[in-house]
Amino acid sequence: MWDEIGESYNEIDNILEEIEQECLDVYDRKIAETIKYKAELQGSLAQADDEIVSLMSSLGEQVTYSRKEEDTLKQQISTVKPVLDELRMKKGLRWKQISEILTRITDISSNIAGNDDHGSNNGPEDFDESDLTETKLDQLRARLQDLCKEKDVRLQKVNSYISAIHDLSEAMAFDFSEALSHVHKSLTDSSMADTKSISDDTLAGLAELTESLKNEKLQKLLRVQDLGRTLQDLWNRMETPMDERRRFENISSLLSVQPDDALPKGCLGHDIFPEAEDEVKRLKKSSKMEELVLKRRCELEEVCREGHMDVNSDAARQSLVDLIDSGSGDLLHILASIDSQIEKAKEEALTRKEILDKVDKWKHAKKEEKWLDDYEKDENRFTAARGGHTHLKHAEEARNLISKIPAMIDGLTTKVKAWEHERGVRFLYDKHLLLEMLEEDSDLRAKKDEEKRQLRKQKRLQRSLAPDKEAEDGSKSAKKNPLGQS
Incomplete structure (x- = not known):
């Protein structure tokens, strides 16, 4: 072609040189x-080796494979690639497992911590992937299991508090949902049922709310029971018919209820108090109540009279009548006060009974003594017409009883002093100090005994002088009549 074209040899040489170049x-x-x-290929092979080593270290597994140095690079890579792919697959599966566990741990931890924004906790993206061993996976599973148990325990506590608050709301008739919403909105939001707050703050809030409501329930129950007992007391005292009592059966039925017992729905609502309180006020101001107060006052006076205790009957009764007429006194309170006074008076009367029995015997002996004095002054006491034999027997018994009076006084004095020492008050008998009465009687008796001794002494002296006087009188008669003529 070059020949046909007519290229020169130099041109041809140049072209051949260019082709060669x-x-x-x-x-x-x-x-x-x-x-x-x-x-x-060498870099890929080295990188594969390094990745295999890294994956084995991360997964905590040892993988063996044969790679001959005399094999070509492609042969060596074809030997390494399946091993690397398998390790990568295992890492993917392991990371998926760990990621799911970490996500659950993060969610539960955030719930327990009370963090509504779960992003504030460390998640899977913050996890160090250099440790994907089975040991690490087991540790995370154990941690998740512990958190799940804690979550279950906390959830049980939350549900227990919610149940208790619900029961309290039923009894006291208040808005259950509104009360819970003040603690945490998730407790009443049905859309958040799976993420119900179980944080320390929520548990503390529920505990505080439950305790507050229990205290409120207790105070209301005590208030209702107090009203019920007051009504029962008033009804019983005034003998109110059962038909009238049935109107307040809802209150009467709570008298024997204990604070921890289940209560009927709405039994402690605010609307149950006004009507019962109005009924108590009406009964307290009734004329029948006034009669009861005065009657119990009379019973108090009678107990005091029987026990010879001090009671200012006229003044106290007039003061009570004035208080009733003024309408300013709480008649039930006054009645309870009088009942208390009656009980105390009866108790004191029991402590005084032994002494009073001895006082009665002492007074009886004193009456017998007076009878005997009058009897001995009666010159006709021995006549049959005056019942001489009977009176003689009576006189003998009286003398025997009177001889015991000093011992009675001594015994009474000892008893009274012991009684006064034990109670720190003086023993009054019909407004008089009993010890003074005994001392006065003892002194008077000693004085009378002394007078009797002086009288007996005088009589003995008179009897001793009588013979001398008779002899003197006989001597004078003989001088007047020496012949003994009469």
Whole structure:
């Protein structure tokens, strides 16, 4: 073709040199590409080896595979690639497992911590992937299991508090949902049933709310029971018919209820108090109540009279009548006060009974003594017409009883002093100090005994002087009549 074209030999040589140079350039480029490809294969192989080592370390597994140095690079890569793919697959599966567990741990931890924004906790993206071993997976599972148990315990507590608050709301008739919403909105939001707050703050809020409501329930129950007992007391005292009592059966039925017992729905609502309180006020101001107060006052006076205790009957009764007439006194309170006074008076009367029995015997002996004095002054006491035999027997018994009076006084004095020492008050008998009465009687008796001794002494002296006087009188008679003539 060059000949036909007519190229010169020089031109042809130049063209051949260019062709030769171009062939050399292609050859050099192919050599460079091959060298680069070889280097890439060597790099891939080294990188694969490093990744295998890293994956085995991360997964905590040892993998064996045979790679001969005399094999070509492609043969070596074909030997390594399945091993690397399998390790990568295992890492993917392991990471998926760990990621799911970490997500659940994050959610539960956030719920327990009370963080509504779960992003504030460390999630899977913050996890160090250099440790994906089975040991680490087991640790995370154990941690998740512990958190799940804690969550269950907390959820049980939350549900228990909610149940208790619901029961309290039923009894006291208040808005259950509104009360819970003040603690945490998730407790009443049905859309948040799976993420119900179980944080420390929520549990503390529920505990505080439950305790507050229980105290309120207790105070209301005590108030209702107090009203019920007051009504029962008033009804019983005034003998109110059962038909009238049935109107307040809802209150009467709560009298024996304990604070921890289940209560009927709405039994402690605010609307049950006004009507019962109005009924109590009406009964307290009734004329029948006034009669009861005065009657019980009379009973108090009678107990005091029987026990010879001090009671200012006239003044106290007039003061009570004035208080009733003024309408300013709480008659039930006054009645309870009088009942208390009656009980105390009866108790004191029991402590005084032994002494009073001895006082009665002492007074009886004193009456017998007076009878005996009057009897001995009666010159006709021995006549049959005056019942002499009977009176003689009576007189003998009286003398025997009177002889015991000093011992009675001594015994009474000892008893009274012991009674006064034990109670720190003086023993009054019909407004008089009993010890003074005994001392006065003892002194009077000693004085009378002394007078009797003096009288007996005088009589003995008179009897001793009587013979001398008779002898003297006889001597004088003989001088007047020496012959003994009469």
